[in-house]
Amino acid sequence: MIFREVEDRDLIAKARKGDVEAYNLLVSRWERRVFNYLLRLVSNREDAMDVSQEVFLKAYQSLPKLDDVERFAAWLFRIAHNEAFSLLRRRKPEGDMPPERGNQGRGLLPIELSLAVEKALGRLTEEQREAVLLKVYQGFKFEEMAEILSCPVSTVKSRLYTALDLLKETLCEVNHEL
């Protein structure tokens, strides 16, 4: 992890000097994480793909403005957060929620369990879901999350803890079926 961070820092420095290949490598390293974060947030593969594209384009254009290369991950996810919520706000009137899937049966397969988790996440509010995505799936610290979401750490914890309580109830049923 440490070596990876050092390499990222080096790539960022090169990309800021106009090294296109360095940025290409940076994209290939981060695209999967960013895409999956956006996918769970906007609940649509095509939208997640389009927003991912936009995120990396904006990141490239804004790279000279990045003050601290050590905070690249939080900075990149801040851009992703802004782009995702920009899309979600545009969608709002349609009440675009992820489609409901059928009830889970007994003896869930990994794919079914994955779908059950997806469904449980879909029941959360966007803010709660995003808190779970950033903490559980992306491993950000509370302070980094506060930076990404542009809100106090107390708000981050409140959203996350409420989400985990709700997920505990929902997923408890799923776990009893296993």
Next chain:
Amino acid sequence: MSCEKFDWKAYTLGELAANERREAETHAATCEGCRGELAHVRLTIDTLSALREEEVPRRIAFVSDKVFEPRWWNVFLKPSFVAALVLAAAILMHGYLVRPPAVDEASIQTRVNQAVMRAVADVEQRNADLDRKVTTLYVATTGIVRQ
């Protein structure tokens, strides 16, 4: 019921400092309620990890791809293009404003004729001079005077 003092979510999510973790673990060893709460949090987070990470369906366009290329109108805003445009305009303006004065065809013909006549006269003069020199040399060497 777990004890209010201990934040088992923060513990499970790795947000506690080392000394806080040790204190929490010591407490959990003697508190059934907290062990139950910790088990629930862990189970929830473990279950969440069942969510499959998806592959990116197609590659993100890289810097060298078209999406990163400047828009067509950006080309016209480049300093080099603007400079070239100004230079071309200056050349055209100069060509338009600084035209040579109008000339009279007859006067040109007269000047050409005069120049030709001067040139012919010069050549005839040189030929005459050359003839005289040749004649003088012939007489000097042969003593014969040609009529």
